Amino acid sequence: MASTLSILATFTIIRSTFNDFVPKEIRDYLWSFIRRFSSEFTLVIEESHDGSSNHIFQATMEYLGSHVLSASAAEGSPKRLTVGKSEKVRKFTFGLDRHSEIVDIFHGVPLKWKYNADVNTNTNNQQKSESRWYELSFQKNHVEMVKSKYIPHIINTAKKLKDRNRIVKFHTVRRERWSSSAVNLDHPMTFDTLALDGDLKKTIMEDLDSFINGKEYYKKIGKVWKRGYLLYGPPGTGKSSLIAAMANHLNFDIYNLNLSAVNSDSSLEYLLLHVSNRSILVIEDIDCTVKLQNRDAGDTTASYPHVQVTLSGLLNAIDGLLSCCGDERIIVFTTNYKDKIDPALLRAGRMDKHICLSYSTASTFKQLAANYLGISNHNLFSRIEKIIEEINVSPAEVAGELMKSKDPKTCLEGLIELLESKASEATSKPEEGKGGNNTKQEKGCKSKGSNTTNSDSPDHNAITFLTVGPDPMIVREYTVKAELAPILKAVLLKHGDIVTDCSLNSTQCRSSLLEIACGIIQKLQAAKLEDLTEPELRSMLASVSDLESLKLRVSWLRKRLDQIIEALQLVKQCSALEEDKRKIVQEIEEMQKELGSCRMETLEKEKKTLRIQEMEAVIGTISESISSNEARLSCFYERSLVDGLLCL
Ligand SMILES: Nc1ncnc2c1ncn2[C@@H]1O[C@H](COP(=O)(O)OP(=O)(O)OP(=O)(O)O)[C@@H](O)[C@H]1O
Secondary structure (H helix, E strand, O other): OHHHHHHHHHHHHHHHHHHHHOOHHHHHHHHHHHHHHOOEEEEEEEOEEOOEEOHHHHHHHHHHHHHHHHHOOOOOOOOOEEEEOOOOEOOOEEEEOOOOEEEEEEOOEEEEEEEEEEEEEOOOOOOEEEEEEEEEEEEHHHHHHHHHHHHHHHHHHHHHHHHHHEOOEEEEEEOOEEOOOOEEOOOOOOOOOOOOOOOHHHHHHHHHHHHHOOHHHHHHOOOOOEEEEEEEOOOOOOHHHHHHHHHHHHOOEEEEOOHHHOOOHHHHHHHHHOOOOOEEEEEOOHHHHOEOOOHHHOOOHHHOOOOOOEHHHHHHHHHHHHHOOOOOEEEEEEEOOHHHOOHHHHOOOOOOEEEEOOOOOHHHHHHHHHHHHOOOOOOOHHHHHHHHOOOOOOHHHHHHHHOOOOOHHHHHHHHHHHHHHHHHHHHHOHHHHHOOOOOOOOOOOOOOOOOOOOOOOOOOOOOOEEEOOOOOEEEOOEEEOHHHHHHHHHHHHHHOOOOOOOOOOOHHHHHHHHHHHHHHHHHHHHOOHHHOOHHHHHHHHHHHHHHHHOOOOOHHHHHHHHHHHHHHHHHHHHHHHHHHHHHHHHHHHHHHHHHHOOOOOHHHHHHHHHHHHHHHHHHHHHHHHHHHHHHHHHHHHHOOOOOOOOOO
16 A cells, blocks of 8 residues: 555656646646546546535545545645634534545555636626536546445445534424524533443443444334433432433434423424434423323323323324434433333333433442542542442532532532431431432432333442332332332342333332232231231232242242241141140050059059150150251241341
């Protein structure tokens, strides 16, 4: 390739000297003469084609613009480049100056570009116009390759470059239409500055990248190239920040749809159909901006008198958007209360991925400290990391403290004060604490591995625990009777999300199954071994088997019930042995009385004495069995029947 370049460079120098001394008319004649014997072929790409702008010309400009600067160091490269920047793009754009040339090597083939521009003067009215064109020259035998590979490559690369360089816009609704004056999205949040727990960031970025690179895949499976995300979690945990990071990562415009500003279902449909490609449609706080009452929860539309858009209207509009026109579109819903949203909105195909943004953990605190204070360690860290895992504090609150001063120590001390005040608040109001304000383990989300149809939730080990009223309560996303909530919380902590693989998908059904499991645990918790009967335990066991057949991970509960039934049988065995022992003792006593009477013959006496000895030996064996059974049962008497089953 180097030799090709140096030949071309020498050629270019000779040619520019030649141009300086020979008049243009003679040059043109000579060139046309030489071309007749040359094996070189030239394609001319003019700025306009058939009276309208030529897409290949625009693509070439974009494509060469990205190459010229990096190629400018090479020998023989043009000495002059143009540079500019328009409002629509983020970076400078470079280009060839008129009459300059550059060589591009594609699949080992040198392809020579020349940029030309001429000013045309109309002699009658003195108007000037400029015609611009590129000349692409290469060996004749590469014509097919240029046509089928190189030009498509230029068009694709140019599109990617253009998408990457465009300024992201933020669109809002005005008078039920998208405002014509979208503003630039100057949000600085990126995936580098967003603090997320565990692998969540990586998971989201991979999902976005596979979506954006999935054109062919979507085509192959016959699915429209769109993706829906539900972002849920307490206020200040970064839902809006994540949307900004997504837009900056993909260079997608944001269409922010405030549903309370939309007066009818038909306006909503219009708006959704007029969202451009490569965009993110955002509907924030979906649970309170529309009559999206969860039908199962039995909400009534009367609670939302100001709202005009209906659930069916939204479902229709989303399906319209998802099923026709346009590509590369993302829809994002956000909510603080996932359970308030009708499951129809959340099903796979509408919301493909459910992402929980949760309270700060030690890991998110460290990321925020690195971002805001530029430190990765400090002697106050360990104290903060310990308290932060115990209480609920949003990343927004942590960020607020870290911004208060430039001095890390001052910020960290302020944060410790905030965390400690939250911790003491939680201890002094335990009932409110349960409501999700500050208590431990309320960090947010479902645990690993939920690969159900519509919710492949990312890893999270923490639990959301929000009060929605005195009864029921929400633990993570599951709604259960308030009295069962502490049990569910303890179960989830000890055994993880036991409904992850459940064959029922809706949160409502899953909550009901969890209630059954927790109800059994509650009974066991309240009872002593001797209060329980075998039929009662067998009926609990049958329920647990049913739960297992629905793929609830409750084998630990089944094992415990088996152990309790076995213990109950031991208790029965013990009382039967005690009865036997009592009878034998009674018999021995009677025989001893008889032995005391002097009327008995000697032989008879010997026989009875032998018999008593045998019976005493049996009593010894029975007593041994009883004590070994009692030893086995002692653990059931000394501790609760659910001991070890829960994380208490
Ligand atoms: N995960 C995070 N990483 C970095 N900064 C965060 C994060 N979460 C919140 N913040 C900071 O807190 C501010 C508020 O967060 P954001 O608006 O994204 O939260 P939200 O979950 O959308 O809240 P709401 O539910 O109230 O709309 C952000 O501007 C950002 O500075």
